[in-house]
Amino acid sequence: MAMQLIEVVIGGVILGGLYALVAIGFNLQYGMARIVNLAYGEFLMGAAFAAFWTFTLLAVSPILSLALSVPVTFAANWLVYRYLMAPLVRRARDREQLEGETILATFGLLFVLRGAATLAFSANNRYYDYLGAPVRILGFTYAANRVLAFALACAFGVAVWLILTRTRFGAALRALAIDPVGARLVGIDVRGMSALAFAGGGALVAAAGTLVSTFLSFNPAIGIEFTMKALVVVIMGGVGKMMGSLVAGLLLGVAESLCSFYLDSGLTLAVAYALFLVVLILRPRGLFGTR
Amino acid sequence: MRARTAATAIAGPPLVLLVAILACLPWLLSDYELSLALHLLSYLTLTVAWAMFSGTTRLVSLATSAFFGVGMYTVAMLVKLMPLEAIFAVAAGIGAVLALVVGIVTLRISGMFFVIFGFGLSEMMRQLMVWWEINKTFTMGRYVRVNFDNTMIYEHLLGLCVLAFAAGFLLRRSRLGIAALVIGEDETVARQVGIDVPFVKLAIFVLSCVLMTLVGAVMAPRFGFINPNIAFNPLISFQVVIMALLGGLKRLWGPILGVLPLIALSETLEVEFPFWYSILLGLVFMAIVYFLPRGAVGLIDDAWERLGRPMELPRGYTGWLRDAGAGVARAWAWLSRPRTLPGGFTGPIEGWAKRQWRRLVPEER
Amino acid sequence: MAALLEVSGLRKAFGGLVAVNDVSLAVSAGEVLGLIGPNGSGKTTLLNLIAGSLRADAGTIRMDGEDVTRLPNHKRVRRRINRTFQLVRVSKDIPVIVSVMAGLLHGAERAPYKDASYDAAGILGELNLLLKAGQRLDQLTYIEQKRVELARALATRPRVLLLDEWLSGLGPGELDGGMSVVWSLAAQGIAVILVEHVMTAVRALCGRVAVMNAGAKIAEGPPDQVLRDPEVIRAYLGDADA
Ligand SMILES: Nc1ncnc2c1ncn2[C@@H]1O[C@H](COP(=O)(O)OP(=O)(O)O)[C@@H](O)[C@H]1O
Numbered sequence: 001m002a003m004q005l006i007e008v009v010i011g012g013v014i015l016g017g018l019y020a021l022v023a024i025g026f027n028l029q030y031g032m033a034r035i036v037n038l039a040y041g042e043f044l045m046g047a048a049f050a051a052f053w054t055f056t057l058l059a060v061s062p063i064l065s066l067a068l069s070v071p072v073t074f075a076a077n078w079l080v081y082r083y084l085m086a087p088l089v090r091r092a093r094d095r096e097q098l099e100g101e102t103i104l105a106t107f108g109l110l111f112v113l114r115g116a117a118t119l120a121f122s123a124n125n126r127y128y129d130y131l132g133a134p135v136r137i138l139g140f141t142y143a144a145n146r147v148l149a150f151a152l153a154c155a156f157g158v159a160v161w162l163i164l165t166r167t168r169f170g171a172a173l174r175a176l177a178i179d180p181v182g183a184r185l186v187g188i189d190v191r192g193m194s195a196l197a198f199a200g201g202g203a204l205v206a207a208a209g210t211l212v213s214t215f216l217s218f219n220p221a222i223g224i225e226f227t228m229k230a231l232v233v234v235i236m237g238g239v240g241k242m243m244g245s246l247v248a249g250l251l252l253g254v255a256e257s258l259c260s261f262y263l264d265s266g267l268t269l270a271v272a273y274a275l276f277l278v279v280l281i282l283r284p285r286g287l288f289g290t291r
Numbered sequence: 292m293r294a295r296t297a298a299t300a301i302a303g304p305p306l307v308l309l310v311a312i313l314a315c316l317p318w319l320l321s322d323y324e325l326s327l328a329l330h331l332l333s334y335l336t337l338t339v340a341w342a343m344f345s346g347t348t349r350l351v352s353l354a355t356s357a358f359f360g361v362g363m364y365t366v367a368m369l370v371k372l373m374p375l376e377a378i379f380a381v382a383a384g385i386g387a388v389l390a391l392v393v394g395i396v397t398l399r400i401s402g403m404f405f406v407i408f409g410f411g412l413s414e415m416m417r418q419l420m421v422w423w424e425i426n427k428t429f430t431m432g433r434y435v436r437v438n439f440d441n442t443m444i445y446e447h448l449l450g451l452c453v454l455a456f457a458a459g460f461l462l463r464r465s466r467l468g469i470a471a472l473v474i475g476e477d478e479t480v481a482r483q484v485g486i487d488v489p490f491v492k493l494a495i496f497v498l499s500c501v502l503m504t505l506v507g508a509v510m511a512p513r514f515g516f517i518n519p520n521i522a523f524n525p526l527i528s529f530q531v532v533i534m535a536l537l538g539g540l541k542r543l544w545g546p547i548l549g550v551l552p553l554i555a556l557s558e559t560l561e562v563e564f565p566f567w568y569s570i571l572l573g574l575v576f577m578a579i580v581y582f583l584p585r586g587a588v589g590l591i592d593d594a595w596e597r598l599g600r601p602m603e604l605p606r607g608y609t610g611w612l613r614d615a616g617a618g619v620a621r622a623w624a625w626l627s628r629p630r631t632l633p634g635g636f637t638g639p640i641e642g643w644a645k646r647q648w649r650r651l652v653p654e655e656r
Numbered sequence: 657m658a659a660l661l662e663v664s665g666l667r668k669a670f671g672g673l674v675a676v677n678d679v680s681l682a683v684s685a686g687e688v689l690g691l692i693g694p695n696g697s698g699k700t701t702l703l704n705l706i707a708g709s710l711r712a713d714a715g716t717i718r719m720d721g722e723d724v725t726r727l728p729n730h731k732r733v734r735r736r737i738n739r740t741f742q743l744v745r746v747s748k749d750i751p752v753i754v755s756v757m758a759g760l761l762h763g764a765e766r767a768p769y770k771d772a773s774y775d776a777a778g779i780l781g782e783l784n785l786l787l788k789a790g791q792r793l794d795q796l797t798y799i800e801q802k803r804v805e806l807a808r809a810l811a812t813r814p815r816v817l818l819l820d821e822w823l824s825g826l827g828p829g830e831l832d833g834g835m836s837v838v839w840s841l842a843a844q845g846i847a848v849i850l851v852e853h854v855m856t857a858v859r860a861l862c863g864r865v866a867v868m869n870a871g872a873k874i875a876e877g878p879p880d881q882v883l884r885d886p887e888v889i890r891a892y893l894g895d896a897d898a
Pocket residue numbers: 670673675693694695696697698699700701702
């Protein structure tokens with residue numbers, strides 16, 4: 001019984017690593033570029049399809065598709081910021097108005113992208129079998145693809161962490177998250193940095209999409225669920241706080257894993273919400289929020 | 292005050308007449324037209340209910356379909372157990388409780404949390420219902436077979452719609468409504484004039500959600516077969532937001548201007564380009580956000596503004612009567628202005644007639 | 657005379673910065689208490705604490721004998737404490753009269769709806785704003801905006817009024833008008849705390865002045881006496897000679 005519990009929790013950590021990656025990307029967009037992007041998950045879905053086609057048509061490892069989908073999504077998100085978000089940033093009177101308008105605009109974008117994907121790929125569920133073989137870790141068995149996904153997610157997470165803490169660029173980004181006005185005053189190009197942060201967030205979610213596709217079935221409608229989980233995790237961990245996203249993402253993964261083991265795997269979103277509610281009630285400013 | 296009462300008195304009888312005519316429509320329309328009318332009326336009511344909360348407090352609610360679905364599902368589950376009208380009451384109660392829970396948890400904190408929560412609420416409800424159906428009742432979807440034809444649905448929807456408009460009208464002239472306006476403008480000021488901000492938001496939110504739930508409940512018999520995917524369809528939230536934004540949020544009648552063209556558009560799109568539907572709707576939505584942020588109402592208001600108001604007095608939210616008066620006065624002034632045309636209005640026509648006449652009958656020399 | 661508003665031991669820190677440090681004050685009905693001090697000395701923060709826009713870390717606030725320290729902002733308004741904002745909060749969409757009506761409807765007396773617009777017009781009339789009633793705040797001049805702030809506060813029928821640099825930015829002619837408004841507030845029995853840099857106004861209006869520096873109250877007394885206090889002069893001119 002206890003062994004089973006440990007197995008489930010480790011499974012949850014593996015899943016949570018991915019959620020953390022998705023949430024960190026979202027946090028780059030929301031915490032640093034100050035854009036609430038409801039179409040965020042659609043890019044995950046796009047990358048998942050890219051991986052699917054690379055694997056089924058070219059019969060090469062879906063991991064290779066990262067080389068394509070990450071830069072493409074980076075560029076696409078940069079363009080989205082530059083041409084769709086920047087006008088809203090310019091005309092917003094205050095942060096609240098900006099949030100409201102970006103929510104609406106990206107809500108429209110969500111339906112455009114999802115519609116396009118449905119048109120192109122049909123609404124069918126897709127699945128491919130890549131590294132499905134079990135591996136043993138600490139005496140428990142897990143699918144190899146999940147473990148690989150977790151490892152790569154960790155690699156991406158570490159890369160983001162290094163960029164944020166070890167480079168001038170990262171320092172500027174962190175300044176942006178804390179105080180955009182102050183950042184401008186010390187000579188940071190806020191508009192340009194925001195565009196890069198936004199694009200970077202997109203690149204991370206594309207990476208996550210590729211990894212997700214190796215072990216979950218997907219269809220054009222999955223984006224919204226990941227967007228929501230990213231939102232929940234970011235709010236729980238604190239806007240602009242990468243460590244918070246990591247911890248909250250792992251927490252969500254474990255909670256979900258426990259839920260699908262003890263209750264039902266169809267209730268994952270309900271678990272995310274329940275967790276969200278508990279955190280909101282106990283700590284209205286997030287897990288690591290300060291008064 | 293007096294002008295407002297006068298406006299109400301003047302506008303009252305025609306409105307009553309309009310509602311009476313609308314109530315007779317089911318006996319005049321064909322089946323197809325009636326079903327279109329149902330579609331229209333349900334969206335109009337949802338949009339008015341949405342604008343009631345989101346238009347004044349400016350908190351975007353993406354949870355419409357959750358409440359609509361709750362209404363629908365309540366009917367689907369209880370239809371064999373009690374009479375419909377009783378089920379409607381139960382549905383309203385459930386909607387109110389859900390709205391209270393969501394509101395108490397999220398409205399207290401920040402606008403962002405509320406939006407996010409609403410965004411996922413419908414999807415979560417859908418998951419919960421699917422789980423319930425599969426694991427608890429071993430069904431997938433339910434039939435709603437009751438003696439409640441389209442005419443009955445129509446009359447109920449019309450009642451709800453009138454109720455929604457009346458609530459919106461009264462809200463704009465009440466303690467609560469003024470509070471909501473100030474909150475939408477600036478919450479710090481709202482608190483500083485003594486407004487209990489979370490309470491006001493919650494009260495209006497619950498009212499608006501109960502209306503949405505009832506629309507879902509009344510529409511349930513029309514669907515015949517209901518499963519979680521039908522009831523909790525995120526497209527409904529999406530369409531309601533577009534319609535409200537297209538119409539504009541500043542006025543009570545804004546939703547009418549949004550719902551009519553978008554229903555027409557979506558009917559066409561769904562028939563002509565079924566696969567492109569979501570894309571085109573998304574593009575329309577983005578176009579509205581970017582190019583028409585204040586909606587059709589904003590356009591009309593701007594047009595009036597340009598014509599120039601005679602005096603800046605408090606508009607009191609029923610300034611139209613005075614606007615109409617001003618319009619008449621302007622038209623009058625324009626008509627009575629000295630014309631540059633020597634022959635007055637009819638001068639050119641006379642001149643033309645004379646020339647024709649001369650061509651036919653050469654002048655005597 | 658018993659004090660209407662009593663503040664004792666109030667403290668507020670933002671992170672490591674103690675913006676208000678153990679401040680005690682009292683003001684009674686009909687009195688104008690001046691509150692002066694260099695920029696950043698914590699005057700606005702103190703007003704925020706009294707009005708309830710911020711929660712105090714320590715200390716108590718008593719209004720008419722009742723402890724209001726834990727009450728939220730809007731409930732203190734209903735206990736008849738109100739304030740104007742140092743930076744005018746400019747509304748963009750609603751007319752001036754609506755915000756004044758909101759004050760009447762939700763303030764201490766919760767006027768019935770049918771009287772609200774009439775009473776609001778009365779308040780605006782007293783402040784010479786009647787002709788601006790239908791305009792939005794951003795269409796008004798700075799001075800008119802400041803008067804609207806006051807009208808909005810008065811609509812809630814306060815007995816304690818906190819004016820945050822309400823007279824600043826007025827020209828010489830306008831200053832007299834502004835001062836007479838404050839004077840008439842006091843004459844109506846309202847207790848006024850006047851945060852102000854305009855010393856002529858402080859001398860003319862205030863029977864008593866409290867001086868803040870770096871979060872602490874450093875002096876209190878009649879204006880002439882306080883303004884001669886060496887510690888006060890040092891606070892304003894810097895520590896060069898200390
Ligand atoms: N919300 C806040 N967060 C952090 N520091 C603040 C905040 N409000 C005020 N301060 C700081 O508190 C100090 C006192 O400010 P304030 O009360 O505005 O002074 P005054 O009104 O006397 O000029 C200043 O150093 C200011 O920077």
